[in-house]
Amino acid sequence: MMTANEIRKTFLDFFAEKQHQIVPSAPIVVKNDPTLMFINSGMAPFKDIFLGNSPIKYPRIADTQKCLRVSGKHNDLEEVGIDTYHHTMFEMLGNWSFGDYFKKEAIAWSWELLTGIYKIPVDRIYVTVFEGDAKENLPFDEEAYQYWKQYVAEDRILRGNKKDNFWEMGDQGPCGPCSEIHVDCRPDDERKLIEGATLVNNDDPQVIEIWNNVFMQYNRLADGSLQPLPARHVDTGMGFERLVRVLQQKTSNYDTDIFQPIIQQVSAWSKINYGDFASVPAHASDNSAMREAGGNSPSQNADASEKTDIAMRVIADHIRTISFAIADGQLPGNVKAGYVIRRILRRAVRYGFQFLDFKKPFLCNLVPILANQFEAVFPELKKQEDFVAKVILEEENAFLKTLEIGLRKLDDVIKNNPSGSKEISGNIAFELYDTFGFPLDLTQLILRERGLHINQKEFDVAMEAQKNRARNATAIDTEDWVVLREIDATQFVGYDMLECEAQIVKYRKVKAKNKEYYQLVFDRTPFYAESGGQVGDTGVLVSDTELIKITDTKKENNLPVHISDHLPNNIQDSFIARVDASKRKAITSNHSATHLIHAALKEVLGAHVNQKGSLVNDEYLRFDISHFQKVSDEELRKVEQIVSDKIRANIALEELRSIPIEDAKSMGATALFGEKYGDHVRVIIFDKDYSMELCGGTHVPATGQIGLCKITSESAVAAGVRRIEAITSDKAIQYYEEKAKAFDEVKLALNNAKDVLKNINDLKDENSQLKKRIEKYEEEKVNTISNTLKTNYTAKSGYHFLVQRVSVPSADAFKNLTLSLKQQVNNSVTVLVSVIDNKPMINVAVTDDLVASKTFLAGNIIKELAPFIKGGGGGQPGYASAGGSDVNGVDGALNKALEILN
């Protein structure tokens, strides 16, 4: 039996022999495509070629591509692991023709590989072809049908509708009919009973699609219409995990040697067998989480065993996704792609926590197994094994903490639930989930244990409202490109020039919420499009009669687009495209400084330092690195020192604009994980023994132009990732100037003190001493007054009272005096009035025994007195206070108090 690794190799070798260039998998994390966060199919890395934004480098390509899907036709995240054949991460084997071969060869080769080499029995294979669609005016795919007929019996060639057999990249873009290959894996007796053809595309877990051949020949426009494509392409995708399952004759993807190493490890840790489900004895389940849930009857134990199987599948699937995503540069976070990774990670932790009784981090310990398993095909994980494990560990700890907080909140909710009600508000459950990240299913489990349940309908309504809010806020409407001229690709001249003549090649309008703008594409441009952390250029587009502001420049699938609020009136004109030079100069200085800092960090901290993120704009630079401790002040000073030396050495830039990537690597140039490089790259060198990086950004001609570099902050962004921020050039000079100025001002304020620091510390000490002295003075004053006053109480039957105007230094002292009297005179009511800073104040204190007997309540008394001084007041039964604005009312208040108490 072939191993998974052999099956993959066989595929690649087969197509290499058919003159295909074998390329490595692109990073699973997508950059430069606003519509996609992760590579979700084998073709995604080639989107720029299909869209015509990039030239074709090889007419034939084959590869295995890491893919990630969390939503889609059958791939809701919450479904993964429940069945035995869906995944969040999977490998897609693919062979491509870019304007080269078409249906004939694609069909012949897929047949040859599957039946001739992999030896899948012919009588288990079904193929589908597109039946046509009248509404779209699309014909039956006769061509594909004829080619298949050469190999496959006609009754095994099925006709599929638009949903199954017409593939589209998205709402817009290249598309075409496709032809799927399905394999019937059922045992012979079942196959005799039910004809396999009836189960194709019918969600039968044993009759599955393994390969889809897409024949791209149309382009879908924004208005929904179809246009024929000038160059026709073949895009195929074969689900690797499914293929392995078929060839290893398993009934579940998770039973193959792709997933078993992980599952066996998880099974060993939890001491629960995988796959016992259905034949499990009633007592076999040793799972406290389920027992707590009340699963003690035999039937529920069978259920429990299924749940432990599901949990192991969830973990085996998710650990792959998060490990490879992190290795490709996507750290877990709380927005966008980072959030997707966090959510997947948490789902795995949740299943382990709930069904396998893993109460401590465990996912991180699975990373080495994966790293070794995939070392040959995806070496990036093995190379960053420790880093990935550390990030996962930190995430697991953070989630366990979140769970703890949630458990406490839920406890409060249960305590406060009116007795007798068995239902907890769905809104509260939603709040727990939405605000505190406490998973709904855990809420339900815990409530069930106490005989409670939530109002599911309320929860769903709240959830739906949340979704609608988000959808409305992000609705973007993109119109079709209006093409003015045909060109191969925009020529970027911005390394050498800051302005050039340009014509608009195409443009389109984009409507987002509250704003509307245009995207312009030029035939040539000096504008650098945001990439590799360097922000896009701004500037202007000028003709004889017009001036249009360019507010940003971005890359969409390798297409440089210039953002503008307006279109020129004369769109066909020739323009001068001019970059904002001073801004570009600042950006450039920061970018080169980033390289110098990067090299210095490697020198000071060690070779384990890798770039984990970078932002370069005209204000500052931000640089994230993998490093496990805080970078100490001393280390930062060393880095600054090295960078400073390199600046003063005024090292000339050496730029290799286009050299083969292999040459660059053998020179020792630094390449980044998670970055997609072409086969020709640009290398930026500042002293070949110091800094040599693959980079597309703009750089200073010599390091002296940076002038000055100052690291302004060092912080943590995630486990194992430190962030360094720095400024250069004018901004750095300004920084020092401002510091110096501020210091001079401080010094001046201290009468030009020689030792400023000592002077300030002395002042602080003096200040706190004075504060204490005032406190003491006030305390004494209060004591004196209270000693006098405590003998002045009038005795009534059952209580004593005092109504008195006093003079005290502060509101605080006033309060202390009142409370001190309350404490010293038993069985008393104290009403004090004072004027502090021209404001009248009243304090009322009632001793606890009188409060208990409800003879007097301070809060009630103050409400009667406050109006006299035109104020409001309130407090507790034992102490209340009021303030007002009318000093003339003081006597009235005193009289009223006497009246009440007499």
Place this chain on the structure above:
RNA sequence: GGGGAAUUAGCUCAUCUGGUAGAGCGCAAGCAUGGCAUGUUUGAGGUGGUCGGUUCGAGUCCGAUAUUCUCCA
């Protein structure tokens, strides 16, 4: 991009509707035991994230801002 929440002593967190800022742990000192673990008593430690507003009075209500958490897209 849009919602929600949090920010109080060195740490973890209380303070019900605006009216006396607290607890546990940690820290310091004293006492108890031959010493330690420990027990016990006392004490220090707070511009309540920052800025503004409402109010006689704001940790508490409102607005802005920063940071963190969290959910949705």
